[in-house]
Amino acid sequence: MRGNTSDTEPDIERVPWDHVELTVGEVAARSGVAVSALHFYERRGLISSRRTSGNQRRYRRDVLRRVSFIRVSQRVGIPLARISEALATLPADRAPNVRDWERLSRAWRTDLDARIEQLQRLRDDLTDCIGCGCLSLSRCVLANPKDALGQDGPGPRRLLVDEPD
Amino acid sequence: MRGNTSDTEPDIERVPWDHVELTVGEVAARSGVAVSALHFYERRGLISSRRTSGNQRRYRRDVLRRVSFIRVSQRVGIPLARISEALATLPADRAPNVRDWERLSRAWRTDLDARIEQLQRLRDDLTDCIGCGCLSLSRCVLANPKDALGQDGPGPRRLLVDEPD
DNA sequence: CCTTGACCTCAACCGAGATTGAGGTTACAG
DNA sequence: CTGTAACCTCAATCTCGGTTGAGGTCAAGG
Secondary structure, three states: OOOOOOOOOOOHHHOOHHHOOEOHHHHHHHHOOOHHHHHHHHHOOOOOOEEOOOOOEEEOOOHHHHHHHHHHHHHHOOOHHHHHHHHHOOOOOOOOOHHHHHHHHHHHHHHHHHHHHHHHHHHHHHHHHHHHOOOOOOOOOOOOOHHHOOOOOOOOOOOOOOOOO | OOOOOOOOOOOHHHOOHHHOOEOHHHHHHHHOOOHHHHHHHHHOOOOOOEEOOOOOEEEOOOHHHHHHHHHHHHHHOOOHHHHHHHHHOOOOOOOOOHHHHHHHHHHHHHHHHHHHHHHHHHHHHHHHHHHHOOOOOOOOOOOOOHHHOOOOOOOOOOOOOOOOO
16 A cells, blocks of 8 residues: 655645646546556557656656547547647646646547538438338449549459449 | 359340349449448348359349448448448348338438437537637536536546636 | 369467566665 | 555456468369
8 A cells, every 4th residue: 555654754735736746546446548558558658657766657737648549539539640740739848737638628629520421320210221222333322432432452343334223 | 253154144134124133343333332332231241142152242233222321321430340230130031122121211300300409419519619629627628518517437437626727 | 184273271470569488676764 | 563455567368350371282274
C-alpha cells in the first residue's frame, strides 16, 4: 500500500493539487483503463511518467485528461497512431490547459461528422436495398459502391463485363 | 484459361443461368474480393463450394450475393462471426431468394441505427465538451460515460471517491 | 507435348490493440 | 522485520480480418 507517512508528510498546504502524483494503479482505477493498457500507451508514447528511485511510475494528474482524451478519441474511431500525433502537438513545457484540449477535441469533429454521414448513407442504401431485396452485384448501390470499381489498389477488380447475376 | 470446349459444349439453352458455376478467380473479379479472402471466408464457413475432380473450387452463382452481403455487413460494422451466424439461417436446401436477403438486411438496420445514434450522442457530447473544454474524469459526460462505472466485467473500475482533477 | 496462368494447401506473417504470465522488486502496514 | 499488495520488465499470446509465400497441381491454348 501507498500512503503518506506521518513522519515525512510534506506541508500539504504548500503542495498544489497539480503536483500530487498518481501511481499506475491509481490512474487505472480512476480512468477505468487497465494497468496493462497504461503500460501499453506509455510504450507507444501516448502518456509518460516519472520514475521513482525504485523504478515505479508516477504520473502527473494531467495524465487523467490524456487517458480520457485517448478513450474518447477511440470511441470516435481514431487509431492510436493518430491520437498519438494529436497528443504530440500539446505543449511540452507546461501542463495542457482547457484551450489545448478544446483544440484537439474540435479536430475530431470533422472525422466524427464524416463517419456519421457515411453510416447514414449506408443506412439509406440499406433501406432501399430492403425494398429492392437485391444485393445484386450489377445493380445494387449497396453491393457495388463506386469505390469497388477500380483505381484503388492492386489486384483484379471487376474486370469482366457485367452479366446478370 | 477456362472456356467452353467446342466439342463438349452443353446445350446452353437447357442450362439455367443459376447452374453456371464460377471459379474462385471469377468470383474474385466480379465481387472485388481477393481470392485469399474468399478462401478465408470459406474456411470460416461463410461461403462454400463444390470441388472439381481436380480439386478446384466451383461456386454456385448465389455465392455472389453471399459475398456481397458479407461486404455490406462489414461496412455496417458487423464482425464476421455474426455475419456467419446470419448466413447460417439461410435455407440449406435451396438457393436463397429475395425474401431471405431482405430478412437478413433488415436485421442489420437495428444495428446500424444504434451505431448511428451512439455516434450522434458522442458528437453532441463532444460539442458540449468543446464548449466546456473539460474532459474532467469527474465531471465530463464524454470522459466518464455510465458504462465505465462498474457492472461490466472484471477489474478495478473507478473505485475511488471522486476528487477534483 | 509444352507452356502458362489459374488453381491448390499449409504455414507464416501483418497490424491494431491490447492481455497474460513468468520471474523478480518495492513499499508500506503491522 | 516480515508479509503482501502493488509494482517492474519482457516475451508470449490473443482476436480480427485477412495477405504472402513456398511448393506443387490443373487445364487450356498453341
